[in-house]
Amino acid sequence: MTIFNLKINKKEYQVDVDPSTPVLWVLRDHLDLMGTKFGCGMAQCGACTIHLDGKAVRSCITFVDSVGDKEITTIEGLSENGEHPVQKAWLEHDVPQCGYCQSGQIMSAVALLNENPNPSDEEIETAMNGNICRCGTYTRIKAAIKTAVNS
Amino acid sequence: MTLVKTTYNRRSFFKTSLAAGGGLLIGFNWLASACTSDTPKGLVIPDEWFDVNAYLKIGENGVVTILSPNPEIGQNVKTSMPMIVAEELNVDWKNVIVEQAPLNTKKYTRQLAGGSDSIRTTWTALRTAGASACYMLKKAAADAWSVPVEEVTTELGVIHHKGSGKKAGYGEFASAAAAVPVPEEVELKDLKDFRIVGNSQKNVDGLGIVTGKPLFGLDYKVDGMLTAMIVHPPAFGMTLKSFDASDVKTMPGIKDVFALKVYNDDYARQWCDTSSFTELVAVVGNSTWEVMMAKLMLNVEWEPFAEQKYAAAGWGGNTQDVTVPGGLESTTEHKKKMIAEAAKSARVVRKDGNPEEAFKKAAKIIERTYTAPFLAHSPMEPMNFFADVKEDSAVLVGPIQSPEYMAKTVADRLGFPLEKVEVQMTRMGGGFGRRLYGHFMVEVALISQKMKAPVKLVYSREDEMTAGIYRPMYHAIYRAALDADNKLTAFHVKMGGIPESALHANRFPAGALDNYLAESWSIESNISVGAMRAPASNFNAAAEQSFLDELAEEMGVDPIQFRLDLLKRAQENPVGENNDYDAARYAGVLELVREKSGWDTDSQGKHRGVSAYFCHRSYVAQVLDIVMENGEPKVDHVYNAVDCGIVVNPDAAVNMTEGSVVDGIGTAMYGELTFNNGEPEQSNFDGYRLIRHAEAPRKIDVAFVENKIHPTGLGEPPYPPVMAALANALYKATGTRYYHQPFVKNTFEV
Numbered sequence: 001m002t003i004f005n006l007k008i009n010k011k012e013y014q015v016d017v018d019p020s021t022p023v024l025w026v027l028r029d030h031l032d033l034m035g036t037k038f039g040c041g042m043a044q045c046g047a048c049t050i051h052l053d054g055k056a057v058r059s060c061i062t063f064v065d066s067v068g069d070k071e072i073t074t075i076e077g078l079s080e081n082g083e084h085p086v087q088k089a090w091l092e093h094d095v096p097q098c099g100y101c102q103s104g105q106i107m108s109a110v111a112l113l114n115e116n117p118n119p120s121d122e123e124i125e126t127a128m129n130g131n132i133c134r135c136g137t138y139t140r141i142k143a144a145i146k147t148a149v150n151s
Numbered sequence: 152m153t154l155v156k157t158t159y160n161r162r163s164f165f166k167t168s169l170a171a172g173g174g175l176l177i178g179f180n181w182l183a184s185a186c187t188s189d190t191p192k193g194l195v196i197p198d199e200w201f202d203v204n205a206y207l208k209i210g211e212n213g214v215v216t217i218l219s220p221n222p223e224i225g226q227n228v229k230t231s232m233p234m235i236v237a238e239e240l241n242v243d244w245k246n247v248i249v250e251q252a253p254l255n256t257k258k259y260t261r262q263l264a265g266g267s268d269s270i271r272t273t274w275t276a277l278r279t280a281g282a283s284a285c286y287m288l289k290k291a292a293a294d295a296w297s298v299p300v301e302e303v304t305t306e307l308g309v310i311h312h313k314g315s316g317k318k319a320g321y322g323e324f325a326s327a328a329a330a331v332p333v334p335e336e337v338e339l340k341d342l343k344d345f346r347i348v349g350n351s352q353k354n355v356d357g358l359g360i361v362t363g364k365p366l367f368g369l370d371y372k373v374d375g376m377l378t379a380m381i382v383h384p385p386a387f388g389m390t391l392k393s394f395d396a397s398d399v400k401t402m403p404g405i406k407d408v409f410a411l412k413v414y415n416d417d418y419a420r421q422w423c424d425t426s427s428f429t430e431l432v433a434v435v436g437n438s439t440w441e442v443m444m445a446k447l448m449l450n451v452e453w454e455p456f457a458e459q460k461y462a463a464a465g466w467g468g469n470t471q472d473v474t475v476p477g478g479l480e481s482t483t484e485h486k487k488k489m490i491a492e493a494a495k496s497a498r499v500v501r502k503d504g505n506p507e508e509a510f511k512k513a514a515k516i517i518e519r520t521y522t523a524p525f526l527a528h529s530p531m532e533p534m535n536f537f538a539d540v541k542e543d544s545a546v547l548v549g550p551i552q553s554p555e556y557m558a559k560t561v562a563d564r565l566g567f568p569l570e571k572v573e574v575q576m577t578r579m580g581g582g583f584g585r586r587l588y589g590h591f592m593v594e595v596a597l598i599s600q601k602m603k604a605p606v607k608l609v610y611s612r613e614d615e616m617t618a619g620i621y622r623p624m625y626h627a628i629y630r631a632a633l634d635a636d637n638k639l640t641a642f643h644v645k646m647g648g649i650p651e652s653a654l655h656a657n658r659f660p661a662g663a664l665d666n667y668l669a670e671s672w673s674i675e676s677n678i679s680v681g682a683m684r685a686p687a688s689n690f691n692a693a694a695e696q697s698f699l700d701e702l703a704e705e706m707g708v709d710p711i712q713f714r715l716d717l718l719k720r721a722q723e724n725p726v727g728e729n730n731d732y733d734a735a736r737y738a739g740v741l742e743l744v745r746e747k748s749g750w751d752t753d754s755q756g757k758h759r760g761v762s763a764y765f766c767h768r769s770y771v772a773q774v775l776d777i778v779m780e781n782g783e784p785k786v787d788h789v790y791n792a793v794d795c796g797i798v799v800n801p802d803a804a805v806n807m808t809e810g811s812v813v814d815g816i817g818t819a820m821y822g823e824l825t826f827n828n829g830e831p832e833q834s835n836f837d838g839y840r841l842i843r844h845a846e847a848p849r850k851i852d853v854a855f856v857e858n859k860i861h862p863t864g865l866g867e868p869p870y871p872p873v874m875a876a877l878a879n880a881l882y883k884a885t886g887t888r889y890y891h892q893p894f895v896k897n898t899f900e901v
Contacts, residue, residue, distance in 0.1 A: 001403065018403065018440065025440040029378070034370035035363015037580070038439075039531050040612045044836035047531055075363030087361040094353050094802055097810055098225025099360035100367060100531040100580025125845035132836065134531045134581045135225050136813025138847035140806065 004064050008033070009077025019065035024048045026064050027074060035075035035103045039132070046131030049104040049111075050074050056111035058130075075103035078110065086110050089148040097135035105131045109145050118149055153339040155279050186575070188229065188249035188355035196248075201325040203287060204333070205258035206236050206280035213308050213322030215242050218252035220259035221269045222552055223356075224579040224586070226866045227803040228269045230355045232277055234799060235270075238347040239281030239340060241305040242321065249355040254554040254574035264552040264579075265587055265682065267767035267864020270799060274861050282337040284328070291327035292319055342797065342859055351802035356578060366578040368549035369535045369609065376537070376605045377406060379435045379598045380442045383428040383618050384453045386829030387678045388479045391430040392454040399434065399449050404441030408434050408449065409601060413593050418563060419464035420473075423556045426590040427475075427619050427679040433598050439609055455479060459677075475677045479829035482524075485649055486901045488674050489522070489626045497645055497672035501656035503726045504666035506632075509641030513632035517705055521629070521694035522899045523892040524823040525649075526622035527831075527839060528683055532580020533615045538595040539605040544571040547592055550579035557589035561596050584682040588620045613834040620681035621824060624649045625690040629698040632666070637706050641666035644695070650676040653687035658765065659737060660699070662730030663717035678826065684814070685867035688766040689874075693819060693892065696762040696875030701888060710761050710879070711745050714738075732765040736794050739856050740772035743792035747854045748774035758784075760879025764872035767864030769795040770856075773812070775848075775876035777884040784884045786816060786848040786877065791869060793853060796860035805853045808869045812851050815873035817842025823893045840893070 039047030043058040051073035112127040197210020217233035293300035396408035536549035595608035632641035646654040656669035703713035722734035763772035821840035833839035878889040
């Protein structure tokens with residue numbers, strides 16, 4: 001076990017875990033930040049998407065000893081109460097069905113818009129293609145991203 | 152106005168306090184978070200609640216909590232069911248909080264997520280619950296004001312008496328209403344007076360979802376909870392031989408490793424107790440990652456079994472022995488067996504007229520074969536469940552579609568009376584039928600009992616995808632006889648599957664044809680299967696509606712008109728008596744989609760396919776447009792016409808239809824699980840293909856038939872037909888007919 005100091009959602013955390021532990025399980029099991037979801041464990045579905053210094057990464061294959069000083073942002077860190085423009089757009093379009101993948105979808109969308117504030121349809125599809133929605137809410141997700149662009 | 156008796160679900164109206172049990176045993180915040188909806192903006196939580204009946208409680212300030220009885224799987228019943236109660240209660244939806252009810256079969260009608268039946272089977276019970284409570288509020292006020300109850304009216308949470316000018320909020324009379332005797336019968340609203348039902352309301356968990364609140368089973372947690380995972384055989388046809396856990400038990404954070412027997416030998420399994428792997432190894436530890444690591448290191452030996460037998464409880468109390476064949480099965484073998492079996496004559500399920508004779512006389516016979524592979528449900532949230540089993544009672548919390556059945560299985564296995572097993576339902580990260588089969592609840596209960604501690608069982612994606620339950624593998628041969636005038640004279644379907652057939656012998660076009668033959672066959676297997684979204688229909692529609700398209704082309708008629716002509720016959724002069732569809736409603740959705748898609752006016756230069764299907768008591772017709780881009784087909788636009796009776800929550804119903812369309816396209820294009828020596832060859836989303844963003848249609852339109860028919864299913868009906876609409880449009884775009892799923896392969900070659 002090793003002690004790691006992590007900066008998550010602008011707060012400092014300390015955890016004592018095996019260095020091979022993925023950030024996903026540090027968040028969920030050790031810090032009770034349950035918004036980041038476990039879907040596949042091999043970066044195939046995007047449910048566990050978080051930001052490392054603003055860039056979208058899959059936390060299920062991001063090991064805690066690789067984080068260093070980088071700032072982690074999770075869905076809980078986007079806003080206090082759903083005020084982030086992307087979250088608001090999601091609510092406006094009532095996107096979720098089961099809802100399980102949506103925090104990962106939102107984190108990917110936020111990272112996309114941070115880099116590219118006015119993406120084309122094709123750029124949205126490319127950026128979001130790693131996030132599976134088993135319920136098939138893709139058309140609403142795309143509409144919500146466009147709403148967020150315009151807000 | 153409709154009068155309904157309250158008696159049939161009278162137990163719902165006894166004012167016993169709702170089971171708050173979970174809160175006593177388990178961390179309050181986690182449960183509250185998982186079960187309670189978003190609190191509408193500006194709403195003040197009351198200091199005191201008064202239970203009016205099992206479906207609702209009213210606070211002293213007039214805020215209402217409505218309990219949603221059925222499991223929420225993404226079909227949005229946690230919003231739509233309370234809407235129905237709120238409608239009859241006549242309360243402002245902005246003053247409503249929703250709570251997931253725990254399992255309580257004494258109080259609620261049917262706590263099951265399956266068969267697209269949540270709304271249909273509870274519609275009257277939910278309305279009655281709201282209407283009874285509304286009456287009790289009026290009666291309490293009438294008694295206090297000394298006026299006749301008939302003169303008292305309600306308006307959005309306010310009680311009025313016009314004559315005296317008296318007025319009060321529901322909160323003022325909540326306490327008194329709770330003491331009013333439950334009326335023998337109550338009046339239900341006229342549909343034209345509805346103002347919540349039929350108007351889109353947002354998902355009550357929407358804010359919780361987009362802010363990452365712990366709503367799901369996997370998010371559930373209590374102090375001192377251990378985490379467990381299971382190891383199951385790598386292949387169907389194998390069972391546990393031995394294991395050596397000596398190295399693993401000393402790994403950091405690992406508490407115990409032991410074998411687990413899911414069912415007792417003399418237990419008669421219920422329908423929901425399907426699972427191939429009943430002898431497992433459990434690994435228990437402090438955290439998920441530690442258990443995952445230990446699991447990888449565990450040395451387990453498996454051995455093939457010759458044959459297994461178990462007792463299955465049938466409907467009506469009959470028990471029968473089920474034999475599971477031994478052997479390590481492969482997809483190549485499956486295909487060979489299917490081809491051989493389909494060449495034989497099979498069990499005749501329905502025969503109208505003299506189809507043999509008609510085929511003999513035919514000027515032309517068209518015969519086509521359709522196939523579809525095994526599928527893994529793959530809900531995004533892997534299987535998981537929490538259990539805290541004490542000496543003589545158990546609390547289980549998690550995502551389950553069939554809680555009322557699984558509680559019985561768990562009670563039996565633990566040797567507890569049923570009332571000692573409490574089940575709380577969390578929001579589910581999808582299910583699609585997978586969560587009807589709750590062996591994981593038994594597994595976690597046994598692990599908790601052994602560990603004498605609260606335990607959460609977590610399946611990895613690989614555990615889930617390789618352990619069953621699957622959609623069966625299907626095969627169908629369709630034949631049509633045409634006479635010299637190119638008129639359809641006979642129709643023959645021979646359908647089979649591993650391990651079961653998908654035949655619905657009494658569905659369209661049965662009933663529309665003088666000479667009709669339906670046959671069925673199946674091949675046994677040790678691969679466990681279960682219901683997946685629109686069971687059987689999810690193959691039927693794809694095959695049948697593709698065949699009808701090809702038939703219409705062969706006959707030189709418009710594919711919509713071809714279907715409408717058949718339906719006209721079925722309506723005016725039906726053949727046989729057991730036709731399970733309403734030909735007029737079926738035709739209705741075809742006519743609506745023809746209009747909405749501009750089929751007659753706007754098809755020039757478009758690659759479009761049409762399809763229509765009836766299942767789960769609803770009717771859906773679709774027109775799907777493909778555009779060719781860089782030589783590749785791309786689904787551009789899908790038009791849906793849906794008849795599911797009264798639409799409770801329109802935008803959510805549109806969302807459900809959109810999702811079904813995307814899911815259906817994904818299934819038909821990409822879905823395939825194959826086997827080699829009993830081992831599933833895909834174990835995660837790298838090998839098992841689900842549809843992704845870039846493959847979804849650009850636009851999906853949904854139109855509903857407006858009628859006053861009580862609501863029927865929607866979670867499943869739009870899913871099956873789109874597969875054929877896709878196949879038919881692909882043919883227009885590419886000139887190739889798509890007979891074999893997944894369409895990216897379109898082959899059944901061995």
